[in-house]
Amino acid sequence: MDLEAVRTYLAVAEAGQFQKAAVDLAITQQAVSKRIAALERDLGVRLFTRTPRGAEATIDGQAFLPHARELLRVADRAVASVHTARRPLRVDVINLRGAASGLMRAFHGAHPGTELDVVKLLDIDEAVAAIRSGAVDASFRAVGSPGRPLPDDLAAVRVVDERLELLTGPGHVLAGAHAVTARQLAGHRIWMPGILPGSEWAAYYDDLTAEFGLTIEATGPNFGSDALLDTIAETPALATFMSDGTRLVWPAGHGLRRIPLTDPTPVYPHSLVWHRDNPHPALAALRSYLAATKAAHDAPGTWVPGWVHPD
Numbered sequence: 001m002d003l004e005a006v007r008t009y010l011a012v013a014e015a016g017q018f019q020k021a022a023v024d025l026a027i028t029q030q031a032v033s034k035r036i037a038a039l040e041r042d043l044g045v046r047l048f049t050r051t052p053r054g055a056e057a058t059i060d061g062q063a064f065l066p067h068a069r070e071l072l073r074v075a076d077r078a079v080a081s082v083h084t085a086r087r088p089l090r091v092d093v094i095n096l097r098g099a100a101s102g103l104m105r106a107f108h109g110a111h112p113g114t115e116l117d118v119v120k121l122l123d124i125d126e127a128v129a130a131i132r133s134g135a136v137d138a139s140f141r142a143v144g145s146p147g148r149p150l151p152d153d154l155a156a157v158r159v160v161d162e163r164l165e166l167l168t169g170p171g172h173v174l175a176g177a178h179a180v181t182a183r184q185l186a187g188h189r190i191w192m193p194g195i196l197p198g199s200e201w202a203a204y205y206d207d208l209t210a211e212f213g214l215t216i217e218a219t220g221p222n223f224g225s226d227a228l229l230d231t232i233a234e235t236p237a238l239a240t241f242m243s244d245g246t247r248l249v250w251p252a253g254h255g256l257r258r259i260p261l262t263d264p265t266p267v268y269p270h271s272l273v274w275h276r277d278n279p280h281p282a283l284a285a286l287r288s289y290l291a292a293t294k295a296a297h298d299a300p301g302t303w304v305p306g307w308v309h310p311d
Helices: 003-015 018-025 029-043 059-081 099-110 124-133 200-212 225-234 281-293
Strands: 048-051 054-057 089-092 116-119 138-141 154-168 189-191 238-243 257-262 265-275
Touching: 003 018, 003 029, 003 054, 003 059, 018 029, 018 054, 054 059, 089 281, 099 116, 099 154, 099 281, 124 138, 124 154, 124 265, 154 225, 154 281, 189 225, 200 265, 225 238, 257 265, 265 281
Parallel strands: 089 116, 089 138, 189 238
Antiparallel strands: 048 054, 138 265, 154 238, 154 257, 154 265
């Protein structure tokens, strides 16, 4: 069904005249007549009767009126859903409990009128494809991992470094330490189920273990953070890594310890990635907000893999 013909039908119904409808639509009266005739052929009914005063809707024309209005409302909503000035800004944060999610909450607090859709995509290749297709407007990623250069039509800026901490249960041999070095963890069992092979965070932890002589066990099913915390609390031989920006709550009886890593402190680098031609006004606002609030990265006493995006 031709929506312009439906729009013309509504103009005639509201004006009561073909001539007035033509003026309102800025087209000729002949064009109005042709559109109405075409719509009547599509529907198989007469929509108007010509009268000395203009045009009156037939019984069928009156029945069609509310449906025609709804058709145009749906069409207008469909157009608005893909119009960058009207649809929400879609951003991938990987993890709803991590630093990137915290940044988006802070941005929304500073710009409460901005509509946001926050999504989670696991793999950087999936995120890059979503940015290039327009499925998302931006993504927080560790950029530069080997074999995964960003396409030329994407841009990235480093926005936050998350410091890694050691998480242990109360019975772990290091539970009472105020701080530990990464090299002191050699020989200890670091358990991190759910590391996705080929992901940028898998590349990060591969370099971390190689640099400091560590062993990370990624075995077993990943039942989520609550199950991970239960296991760490109950198993003195196990510890795990957690960033200082991760917000988790556990039962008081777990007695878990978050222990800073020092000399150097491994940090996980997050960059905002977006398409260079993305015109969404809220994306520009997000980039400005992050530029104004980001802390310095590559601080003395910290460590990142050599492939990490420097800027």
